[in-house]
Amino acid sequence: MDPAAQTATLRGRVTSRWRAPERAELLLGALAVGLLAVLATLLASVFTQAWPSFSHNGLAWFGGGGNVNTQLANIYHSPADPKHYVYTLHAWPLLYATALSTGLAVLFGLPFALLAALFMVEFAPPGIARLMTPIVRLLAAVPSVVYGLIGILVIVPWVNDHLVDPGFKLDVKPVVPISGGSLLVAALILAVMIVPIMIAIIADALRAVPRSWIEGSAALGVNRWRTMWRVAVRTARPAIAAAVVLATARALGEAIMIAMVSGNYIFAPNPLDGANALLEPIQTFASTIVANAEGFTVKPFGQTLYAFAAVALVSAAMLSLAGWAARQPLRRYGIR
Amino acid sequence: MSALAPPPTAPSPPRTRPRDSAGSWPLADRIGLGLCWAAGISLALVAGAIVVYMGYQGLSQLHLHLLFDHPTGDVDQSKSGGFLDPIEGTLLLTAIGTAIAVPIGVGVALWLVEFGRPAPLARAVESVVEVIAGAPSIVLALFGLTLFSKPVFTFLSFKPSGAQEAFGRSFLIAGTMMSLIALPLVVGATREALLAVPNHLREASLALGKTKGATIRRVLLPSIRPGIATGATLGMGRIVGDTAIVIVLLGATLGTEPADGGFFPANLLRGTGSTLTSYVYDNSPAGEGNAPEKAYAAAFVLLLLVIGLNVVAARLSGGRAGGGPAWTR
Numbered sequence: 001m002d003p004a005a006q007t008a009t010l011r012g013r014v015t016s017r018w019r020a021p022e023r024a025e026l027l028l029g030a031l032a033v034g035l036l037a038v039l040a041t042l043l044a045s046v047f048t049q050a051w052p053s054f055s056h057n058g059l060a061w062f063g064g065g066g067n068v069n070t071q072l073a074n075i076y077h078s079p080a081d082p083k084h085y086v087y088t089l090h091a092w093p094l095l096y097a098t099a100l101s102t103g104l105a106v107l108f109g110l111p112f113a114l115l116a117a118l119f120m121v122e123f124a125p126p127g128i129a130r131l132m133t134p135i136v137r138l139l140a141a142v143p144s145v146v147y148g149l150i151g152i153l154v155i156v157p158w159v160n161d162h163l164v165d166p167g168f169k170l171d172v173k174p175v176v177p178i179s180g181g182s183l184l185v186a187a188l189i190l191a192v193m194i195v196p197i198m199i200a201i202i203a204d205a206l207r208a209v210p211r212s213w214i215e216g217s218a219a220l221g222v223n224r225w226r227t228m229w230r231v232a233v234r235t236a237r238p239a240i241a242a243a244v245v246l247a248t249a250r251a252l253g254e255a256i257m258i259a260m261v262s263g264n265y266i267f268a269p270n271p272l273d274g275a276n277a278l279l280e281p282i283q284t285f286a287s288t289i290v291a292n293a294e295g296f297t298v299k300p301f302g303q304t305l306y307a308f309a310a311v312a313l314v315s316a317a318m319l320s321l322a323g324w325a326a327r328q329p330l331r332r333y334g335i336r
Numbered sequence: 337m338s339a340l341a342p343p344p345t346a347p348s349p350p351r352t353r354p355r356d357s358a359g360s361w362p363l364a365d366r367i368g369l370g371l372c373w374a375a376g377i378s379l380a381l382v383a384g385a386i387v388v389y390m391g392y393q394g395l396s397q398l399h400l401h402l403l404f405d406h407p408t409g410d411v412d413q414s415k416s417g418g419f420l421d422p423i424e425g426t427l428l429l430t431a432i433g434t435a436i437a438v439p440i441g442v443g444v445a446l447w448l449v450e451f452g453r454p455a456p457l458a459r460a461v462e463s464v465v466e467v468i469a470g471a472p473s474i475v476l477a478l479f480g481l482t483l484f485s486k487p488v489f490t491f492l493s494f495k496p497s498g499a500q501e502a503f504g505r506s507f508l509i510a511g512t513m514m515s516l517i518a519l520p521l522v523v524g525a526t527r528e529a530l531l532a533v534p535n536h537l538r539e540a541s542l543a544l545g546k547t548k549g550a551t552i553r554r555v556l557l558p559s560i561r562p563g564i565a566t567g568a569t570l571g572m573g574r575i576v577g578d579t580a581i582v583i584v585l586l587g588a589t590l591g592t593e594p595a596d597g598g599f600f601p602a603n604l605l606r607g608t609g610s611t612l613t614s615y616v617y618d619n620s621p622a623g624e625g626n627a628p629e630k631a632y633a634a635a636f637v638l639l640l641l642v643i644g645l646n647v648v649a650a651r652l653s654g655g656r657a658g659g660g661p662a663w664t665r
Contacts, residue, residue, distance in 0.1 A: 024549030028447035031440055032461045038516075039464045042471075042479045049482050112375050119376035123369060132376060134650070135383045141646045142386060143577030145613045146635050149620050150386065153628055192382060199379075225358075225365040246470065253472025256579040256613075260622040286474050286580075293583050296481065306478060313475045320470030321463055 046313055049306035056087035061307070064092035068266040072292070076301045085300040093268035094308065097282035100269065101183060101258065102251040105190035106244060112191070113198035113247075114233070114240065120199065121206040122228050140196035148260030151189050156180040156261055159279065168276050176280060181263030184278040189257055194247035201246065205239030205330055206232050242326040249319035253312055255286035264291060285312045387639075394636020397629045403637070407590045407615070416627065419634050421591040422615040425507070426576055426641070428604075429586075429611055432511025433518050433575045438568050440515070441522025446552060448523075449530040469520035477584035480513035481505070493606055494595045503587070506595070508605045510585040517578060518571025525570065525653075529563020530556065562652050569649035573642050579613040586610060590618075612638040 054061055071089050078086035120132040160180025169178045209232045217227040233240075263281020266288065271277055283291065285308040296302040358369050405418030444461065452458035484492055485504030493506040533556060541551040587593075587608025594600075594607035610618070612634050617623050619631035 024547070024552055025447070025451045028443050028451065029457075031443040032447045033457070035440075035444055035461060035464050035468075035519075039467060041483065042476075045482045046475065046479055049478075112379075115372045115375035116379050119372040123372050124376055128376070131380070135380050137646055137650065138383050138387070138643065139379070141573055141577070141642050143579065143613060143638060143642055145577070145579045145616045145620075146386075146390065146639055148622070149616055149631055149635050150389065152621050153631075154389070195379070223361050223365060225361060225368050229368065249470040253470075253474065255472065255474040256583075256617060260617070260620060264622070286472050289474050289478065290580060290583060293588075296584075306482070309472075309475045309478045312472050316470045316472055316475070317467045320466045323470075324463060324466045 043313075046306055046310050049303055050310040051303075052085075052300070053087050053089065053304045053307035054310075057089055061089060061091055062095060063090050064268070065090040068093050072266070072288075072301070072304070075304055076295055076298055078298070078300050082299070087300055087304065089304060089307075091285075091308070091311075093266050094283060094285050094288060095311070096268045097183070097266075098252055098284040098286075098312075101187050101190060101262075101282060101284060102248055104183070104187035105194055105251050106248055108187065108191040109195045109198060109247065110240075110244060113195045113243065114202060116195070117199045117202040117206055118228055118233070121203050122224065122232070136196045136199050139192065140200070144193065144254060144257040145260075147189050147193060148257040151185055151257065151261035152181070155185050155189070156182075159185055164279055165276065168273075168279075172273075172280075176267050177263070177265055178279060178281065179263055180279075181261055181281055182279045183262065183269050183282045186258050186262040186282060189261060190251050190254060193254065193257065194251050197250060198243040198247050201239050201243040201327075202236060205236035208330070209235045236330075238326050238329045242323045242330075245319050245323035245326060249316045249323065252284065252319075253286055253316050254284075255290045258282075258284050258287035259290040262287060285309070390632075390636055390639050393632040394639070397633040398636055399633075402630070402633055407610075409590055416625075416630065419612065419615050419630070419637075422610045422612045422634065423637070424592055425582075425586065425609040425611040426613075426638075428507055428592075428609075429511050429514055429582070430572050430575045432507060432605075433514030434568055434572055436512060436515035437518035437522050437571055438564065441519045441567065441571075442526050442557075442564055444519075445523045445526035445530060446556070449527055450548070450552060450556070465520050465523050468516055471516075472580070473517055473578050474580035474584070476513050476516050477581040480509055480581070480585050484509045484512075491606075505585050505587040505608055506606045507586065507609060510581055513581050513585055514575045514578065517574050517581070518568075521570040521574060522564070522567035525563050525567025526560060529560035529566075532563075533559055566649050566653040569645050569652060573645040573649065576638070576645065577613065577642050579617055582611045582614040583617065586614065588614070612641070 068089070068091065074086050075089065078084065120129060124132060157180060159182065164178055164180060172178060213231050213235065214227055217231045218224070222230070262283060264283065265281040266283040267281050269277040269280040269282060273280065289305050289308055292305060295305065358366055402418035403423065404420055406420050407417040407422070408415065410416040444465070448458055448461060481504050483489070485501045487501060490502040492508045493503040496503050537555055537559065538551055541555045546554065589608045590610055592604070592607065592609035594603040616631045616635045616638060619625035619627045619634065621628070
C-alpha cells in the first residue's frame with residue numbers, strides 16, 4: 001500500500017471517532033441545552049437588575065399608596081450618589097391596570113373566538129369557510145404598532161368626542177387627565193389582537209374531534225348546533241383553557257399598542273366612577289417600559305423598569321407553561 | 337352468490353321528516369347559530385375595515401419619493417424626508433434575526449424529534465421553547481440591553497466615550513434578540529414537518545447502513561425543507577412587525593448610523609438605526625415626530641410586507657388542512 005493511501009486510512013480511523021454516530025446527537029443536544037442556558041441567563045439577568053427595586057420596597061412594591069407618576073419622577077430625578085438612590089414605588093395601579101385590561105380583553109374575546117371558531121369549522125358554507133383562515137391569519141399578522149396607530153388616530157379621538165362626558169372630564173381634571181385614550185380602547189384593541197390566537201387553537205381542536213363522535217350524535221337525531229355545542233366544544237375544553245391562558249400571556253406582554261392608546265398616564269380606574277371608569281387612562285407594566293424607554297441611563301430608574309419586566313416575565317412564563325400543560329390531554333387526538 | 341357481489345341496493349326509505357335545517361331547531365339553537373354567523377361576519381368586517389382603511393390612508397399618503405429619501409429630523413413635514421433608512425433597517429434586522437434563528441431552531445427541533453433523550457431534558461427544552469414564545473418582546477429587549485451592555489460584548493456595539501459599559505444597542509444586538517422571537521416559530525414548524533415524515537424513510541436509510549447523522553442530513557433535511565421555509569417566513573413576519581425590541585435595542589436614531597471605526601459591513605452591523613415599526617411609532621402622536629401622514633404611509637408599507645410574508649408562508653405550508661396553530665406561537 002502506498003504511503004498516501006495509508007495516511008488516508010489512518011486519518012479515516014482517527015476521524016471516525018469524531019464522525020461517530022453520536023456526533024449528531026451531541027451537537028444538536030448542545031444546541032438544545034444552550035437554549036436552557038439562554039433562558040437561565042434571561043431570568044438571572046432580569047432579576048439581578050430588578051432586585052434593588054424589590055428589596056427596597058418589600059411587599060409594599062405590589063401595594064398601593066401615592067401617585068405612581070410622582071414616584072417614578074422621583075426615582076428618575078434621584079441624586080447621582082448611589083447611596084441616595086430613590087427606589088420608593090407602590091406599583092398597585094400598574095398591576096391592577098394590567099390585570100384589568102388583560103381580563104377585559106379575554107372577557108370580550110373568548111365568546112367571540114369560540115363562536116367564530118365554531119363558524120369556521122362547522123357552520124360556514126364552504127366558500128366562506130375557505131375565506132376565514134386567511135382572515136384570521138391576517139388579523140394575527142397585523143403588527144401591534146399598526147393596531148396602535150389606528151387606535152390613536154381613529155378610535156381615541158372618536159371616544160374622546162362621543163363617549164367622554166365633558167362634565168366628568170372637568171370634574172376629574174385635577175386628579176387624572178381624560179383624553180379618550182383609556183382602558184376601554186386598550187381592552188377592545190387587545191381583544192382584536194388576541195382573538196386570532198384563540199380561534200386558531202380552538203378551531204384546531206374542534207377539527208380534531210373524532211368524526212365518529214359527531215356522527216354518532218347526529219345519528220341520534222341531535223341537530224348540528226347541539227352536536228357541536230355538546231360534543232365538539234366539550235371535547236375541545238382543554239384547548240379552550242389553553243387558548244385563554246396563552247391569549248392572556250400575549251395580552252399582558254403587549255407593550256407598544258397599549259402605550260399608544262391607553263392615555264399614557266398611570267392610573268387605577270376607579271370602579272366607583274361606574275361606566276366612566278372604562279374611560280380612564282391606564283398604563284400596564286409592559287407599556288410603562290416602552291413609554292419610558294429613554295430612562296435607562298438613570299440607574300435606579302432603569303432598575304425599576306427591570307422590576308416591571310420581571311413581573312411581566314414571570315406571569316407570562318407561568319401562563320405559557322400552564323397553556324402548554326392544558327394542551328397535553330389533546331395529544332391523543334393528534335394535536336401537538 | 338359470490339361474496340364479491342355488490343350489496344343489494346334498496347331504494348332509500350321515504351323521508352318521514354323534512355331535512356334537518358335550522359328552521360326546525362329550537363329557538364336557543366337558532367340563536368346560537370345566529371351568533372356564530374355574527375361572530376364570523378364581524379371578524380371578516382374588522383379585518384376588511386383594517387385593510388381598507390390602511391389601504392386608503394396608505395395609498396393617499398404614500399409617494400414614491402418617500403421610499404427613496406433619507407429621513408431628516410425636520411419639524412416641517414415637507415422637509416422631513418422619507419423612510420429609506422427604516423426600510424433598510426427592517427430588512428437588515430430581519431436578515432440577521434432569521435440567519436440566527438433558523439439554524440438554531442432547526443437544530444433544536446431535530447434534537448427534540450429525532451433524539452429527545454433523556455426524556456426529562458427534552459420536556460425541559462420543550463417548555464423552554466414555550467416560555468420563550470410567551471415572553472413579552474419588551475422583556476427580551478431589556479434582557480438584551482443588560483446582557484450586551486457587559487464590557488465583554490463591546491464588539492457587538494461600541495463603547496461611548498467615558499462610559500464603563502458598552503452601549504448595548506446595535507443592529508447585531510437587536511437582531512440577536514429578534515432571533516429569539518422567531519425561534520419558537522421555526523422550532524414549531526420544523527417539528528411539525530419532522531413528525532409528518534413517515535418512519536419508513538428513516539428506517540430505509542438506517543437499513544442501508546447510514547448513521548443517524550447522515551440520515552438527518554441526506555433524508556430528513558431535504559424532506560422537511562418546506563416546513564423550515566414556512567417557519568422561517570413566519571419568523572420573518574414576526575420580526576418585521578416587532579417594535580419593542582427596536583425601540584430599546586436599536587439606539588433610536590432616525591437614520592442608519594454606522595459605528596465609528598471598522599470597515600463595512602462590520603461598522604454598519606455595530607451601528608444604530610430605525611425600522612419601519614419604530615418609524616411608525618415615532619411619527620404617531622405617541623412619539624416625538626407627530627406626523628400622521630408619514631406614519632400612515634410607513635404603516636402601509638409595513639402592512640404590505642407582513643401580509644406578503646404571511647401569504648408566502650401560507651403558500652409554502654400549502655395543502656395541510658388548517659396548518660395547525662404553529663403560526664400563533
